[in-house]
Amino acid sequence: MEQRCQRVQYSVFECPLDEETLTGLMENRWVKVLNLSEDSLCTYPLTRTAKKQAKIYGSPPLYEPPDYLIL
Numbered sequence: 001m002e003q004r005c006q007r008v009q010y011s012v013f014e015c016p017l018d019e020e021t022l023t024g025l026m027e028n029r030w031v032k033v034l035n036l037s038e039d040s041l042c043t044y045p046l047t048r049t050a051k052k053q054a055k056i057y058g059s060p061p062l063y064e065p066p067d068y069l070i071l
Contacts, residue, residue, distance in 0.1 A: 001030065019045075 004025065005013035015022065022043060030041055046054075 014046075015043075 001007075001013050001015070004017065005015035007013055017025070026041065026043070034041060
């Protein structure tokens with residue numbers, strides 16, 4: 001996840017991905033490495049309105065993707 005997302009806490013990442021990309025990564029990559037009897041992977045969409053309403057204290061602002069990404 002660290003390749004495509006910004007880590008905000010130990011097990012919390014912000015991923016500015018469109019729904020198709022997110023679904024593909026979850027089903028083809030991330031879920032395959034989870035132990036689903038012990039682990040879980042949850043996604044929560046952040047609309048533009050929700051991002052504007054977010055209140056953040058003591059950390060960097062919500063992750064905004066760069067214009068380009070080098071992998």
